[in-house]
Amino acid sequence: MEIRDEPFEVEVVDSHLVFEGRVWDVREDRFRYNDHELVRHYIDHTGAVAVVAIDDEDRVLLIQQYRHPIRTRDWEIPAGLLDIEGEDPLDTARRELAEEVDLVAEHWERLGRMAPTPGGSDEIIHLFLATGLSAAPHVHAREAEEADIRIEWVPLDDAVAAVMGGEVANGAMMLGIMLAAERRRASARA
Known part of the structure; x- marks a missing residue:
């Protein structure tokens, strides 16, 4: 078995900024995954x-x-x-x-x-x-x-x-x- 990360696309229903910072921001995404609608907040980072x-x-x-x-x-x-x-x-x-x-x-x-x-x-x-x-x-x-x-x-x-x-x-x-x-x-x- 080959162990490798796999890109995976989901349907993003909504994505918007909830906080705009000096270096990076916080984003809220609402998306569908496995027949559920989920909400996640995460740091939107430049890399x-x-x-x-x-x-x-x-x-x-x-x-x-x-x-x-x-x-x-x-x-x-x-x-x-x-x-x-x-x-x-x-x-x-x-x-x-x-x-x-x-x-x-x-x-x-x-x-x-x-x-x-x-x-x-x-x-x-x-x-x-x-x-x-x-x-x-x-x-x-x-x-x-x-x-x-x-x-x-x-x-x-x-x-x-x-x-x-x-x-x-x-x-x-x-x-x-x-x-x-x-x-x-x-x-x-x-």
């Missing part, structure tokens, strides 16, 4: 990208920044919103790596995608592996929560240990680290 940047010493770039909803300075990988209409996720990943940590990458690889909260948001995060890193041509100004981002280069094995030990909670970082580590293990076996 995002996250980048596992690994240097030539097999270290992954982690950033720590304040995230107000969870009242934590959590460890993450560079990430950002798909907030430019029509921009390809890979182009967004390139832009975010330069904007958040002033790096460019020679090699890019798609690691996968994730739906962090499929019961409450339509957000999809596209995960990328970036290698062949070098300094971006110019440094970006940072403000708000990004003004005091802490940057650390961590051995990939130590990052995996932090994920496995329950020391970190950022889902995109956890999945990205584990996918990159598994890709490295698979390459070593080949």
Whole structure:
């Protein structure tokens, strides 16, 4: 049996905005499913990208920044919103790596995608592996929560240990680290 998510269309009877926010909105959909009419509220999200940047010493770039909803300075990988209409996720990943940590990458690889909260948001995060890193041509100004981002280069094995030990909670970082580590293990076996 092949395990694969399957797109599935339902009849949407009504869909409207119930809250318009600065970054994303809340939408209410009324739809038919299995002979029932259901109502669901969810975050109408632009989508995002996250980048596992690994240097030539097999270290992954982690950033720590304040995230107000969870009242934590959590460890993450560079990430950002798909907030430019029509921009390809890979182009967004390139832009975010330069904007958040002033790096460019020679090699890019798609690691996968994730739906962090499929019961409450339509957000999809596209995960990328970036290698062949070098300094971006110019440094970006940072403000708000990004003004005091802490940057650390961590051995990939130590990052995996932090994920496995329950020391970190950022889902995109956890999945990205584990996918990159598994890709490295698979390459070593080949």
